[in-house]
Amino acid sequence: MDKIVIAGGQRLRGEIQVSGAKNAALPLLASSLLSTGASTWHNVPNLNDVSTMGKLLRRLGCEVSSASDATADGQDTLIIHPYRVEKAGFTAPYELVKTMRASVLVLGPLAARYGRARVSLPGGCAIGARPIDMHLRALEAMGAQISLDHGYVDLSVPHGRLRGSNIVFDVPTVTGTENILMAAALARGRSVIENAAREPEVEELAIVLNKMGARIQGAGTAVIQVEGVEELHPIEHAILPDRIEAGTFLVAAAIAGDDVLVKDCRPEHLDAVMAKLRTSGVRMEIEEGGIRVFGNRDLDIQAVDVTTQPHPGFPTDMQAQFMVLACCAHGQSVIKETIFENRFMHVPELSRMGADIHIDGRVAIIRGRRPLAGATVMATDLRASASLVLAGLVAKGRTEVLRVYHLDRGYERIERKLRAIGAHIERVEA
Numbered sequence: 001m002d003k004i005v006i007a008g009g010q011r012l013r014g015e016i017q018v019s020g021a022k023n024a025a026l027p028l029l030a031s032s033l034l035s036t037g038a039s040t041w042h043n044v045p046n047l048n049d050v051s052t053m054g055k056l057l058r059r060l061g062c063e064v065s066s067a068s069d070a071t072a073d074g075q076d077t078l079i080i081h082p083y084r085v086e087k088a089g090f091t092a093p094y095e096l097v098k099t100m101r102a103s104v105l106v107l108g109p110l111a112a113r114y115g116r117a118r119v120s121l122p123g124g125c126a127i128g129a130r131p132i133d134m135h136l137r138a139l140e141a142m143g144a145q146i147s148l149d150h151g152y153v154d155l156s157v158p159h160g161r162l163r164g165s166n167i168v169f170d171v172p173t174v175t176g177t178e179n180i181l182m183a184a185a186l187a188r189g190r191s192v193i194e195n196a197a198r199e200p201e202v203e204e205l206a207i208v209l210n211k212m213g214a215r216i217q218g219a220g221t222a223v224i225q226v227e228g229v230e231e232l233h234p235i236e237h238a239i240l241p242d243r244i245e246a247g248t249f250l251v252a253a254a255i256a257g258d259d260v261l262v263k264d265c266r267p268e269h270l271d272a273v274m275a276k277l278r279t280s281g282v283r284m285e286i287e288e289g290g291i292r293v294f295g296n297r298d299l300d301i302q303a304v305d306v307t308t309q310p311h312p313g314f315p316t317d318m319q320a321q322f323m324v325l326a327c328c329a330h331g332q333s334v335i336k337e338t339i340f341e342n343r344f345m346h347v348p349e350l351s352r353m354g355a356d357i358h359i360d361g362r363v364a365i366i367r368g369r370r371p372l373a374g375a376t377v378m379a380t381d382l383r384a385s386a387s388l389v390l391a392g393l394v395a396k397g398r399t400e401v402l403r404v405y406h407l408d409r410g411y412e413r414i415e416r417k418l419r420a421i422g423a424h425i426e427r428v429e430a
């Protein structure tokens with residue numbers, strides 16, 4: 001299995017490009033199931049999770065083809081045509097769902113457009129139990145009949161069409177809101193989703209569905225209103241930049257950079273992350289082309305306390321990366337994880353590199369400025385693996401990050417991007 005090898009201590013300088021957002025691409029590609037023809041998606045990141053979604057959509061009877069895209073900086077274009085979904089059996093099999101929980105995003109579109117779905121239950125994952133009970137309850141409220149059968153969610157819609165409904169989520173759920181948004185777009189009548197997730201990716205999905213002909217208002221706020229329509233038509237759309245990849249590069253630049261431009265990101269999606277970076281003393285400027293970070297050689301970073309929250313709060317997907325910033329900071333930082341119950345798997349690995357981190361339940365206390373030393377490390381999820389790469393950039397000596405497939409799920413060619421701005425980092429094929 002491939003590994004990433006880093007020789008720490010190099011200064012980063014130059015421009016680093018942000019790719020299309022994984023967590024926008026996944027619901028958007030799934031939304032292709034809703035339309036009457038072939039949709040074209042530009043700026044699709046080249047990630048394992050995206051190819052898993054491609055495989056799943058093929059399995060569900062879509063034609064998925066790629067085209068090289070001259071207009072979007074050489075990044076990938078996918079064309080998805082749901083041309084024979086009725087013949088393909090409406091099944092998202094365990095083999096695919098177990099490799100990517102976001103496979104559950106086909107449930108809403110299948111229920112809405114075809115009135116049938118059989119989707120494997122994802123089960124727990126490394127960062128927490130992550131049930132989908134809120135997705136299922138909302139679909140039931142819209143008239144779907146759901147039973148659990150040998151690990152599968154078996155869904156059918158009597159009379160073929162969901163009905164609009166008032167949905168109140170117990171807590172904001174990102175993929176839950178996305179599933180119900182897609183379901184409501186083609187339901188009969190009006191739906192209101194309360195306590196909806198406000199993440200930019202949810203808003204992007206609503207923009208796209210409206211382009212397809214849906215009637216959605218309020219996405220990006222906690223209350224979304226949807227007037228169901230009869231039909232949605234195919235569109236062409238470029239996926240927004242990945243705010244978590246951008247945030248990861250901001251931290252890299254803050255701890256190891258001299259002058260780095262994180263290119264083509266959307267600063268308005270990074271408010272909470274930038275606010276915390278500023279509190280810790282990192283100097284940044286928003287430019288037309290992105291965010292410029294002026295790192296400082298003396299690593300004059302101050303401790304910073306962080307509590308993860310649903311958007312617009314501080315994202316759980318940046319918690320592990322901020323832990324590395326805290327390791328480099330003067331003083332004691334407190335990081336509290338409120339979204340997932342088991343998202344500190346990077347801590348034992350960072351400790352092996354010399355970090356001083358104490359965990360008490362969902363709180364991590366980090367005493368900064370302990371020298372980090374390169375080591376062989378591995379993590380069991382995507383953002384934890386990204387934090388180990390960041391730690392490797394500032395550690396003394398050689399760091400090997402194993403289980404690179406976690407990184408490949410959510411970061412497009414991270415080693416090439418970091419190498420281009422001066423990191424000594426390479427992928428070693430096993």
Ligand code: EPU
Nearest residue numbers: 023102130131132133134135172173174175176339340382
């Ligand atoms: N939850 C339930 N029941 C449900 C749904 C969620 O109890 O039916 C709980 C979860 O267990 C969690 C909380 O609600 O405690 C919020 O989870 P949410 O549903 O919002 O998470 P998700 O939709 O499964 C997405 C991202 C994650 C990101 C979270 C939180 C995608 C494909 N995934 O997951 O991204 O961490 O929102 O922002 O959008 C990542 O990219 O590394 C990643 C894990």
